[in-house]
Amino acid sequence: MKKIAKKMIKYGIIGGAVCLLYTGNPAWADVTLQLPQNITILAENGKNTKMNKRASLPDGDNQIVVQFQGELSRKHEDKDADFEYSDTFVIRFNALNQTLKMVTPRINRLLELEKWNKKPDIRILDSAGRELDIQIARLKKDGFQIFRNYETELEAFNKTDSPAAVDTLSSVSEDSVSPPAAQVSPKNQSQSQDKTDMAEDMLDYWYQQADEEAKARFKQRINKQ
Structure with a gap:
């Protein structure tokens, strides 16, 4: 009986594993992309x-938006560091059933x-260390850079002639279009306005807490793109 029970457990575990492999669970993506420490994916x-450090993507043409985010010193000898953001970049590449790795140079200083x-x-490398053919473009936005809506920005970007643009994604955001204003209840409008007011209050509070040098850097970061 014990031998039979062990066999049942053994085959049950194997059967369960096989089921997991073939049940089309979305967690089992066809393309996996691993990112460097300070690179973050903002849109897929x-x-x-x-803000992901790893992406699970479908086979075929893919488009992602990435950004450097990390603490950097202004000079090599500086011990103090400020949290900095890079510009945002659109990357387009094609891959099938692969585990990929993004590679970037190490960035320690603001000048870098x-x-x-x-x-x-x-660069994006496959498991054998071969470099994929990728297209990169800066995703530009004038004015305030915080709380960006990349779905809206990519919809416009994908209508351009940039090599990193993807035609089939230009209408992706149709599924997430907001309902007409007439269908939005006053309650929902009020909640949306409250969130906006709260965000503005938080930004104003932290701005007022900063010293003049930090305020100047904040203004520069807002207007640099």
């Missing part, structure tokens, strides 16, 4: 994402980030 295939912004050194 025309959709906003949470400024150089990288002008000429981003971004």
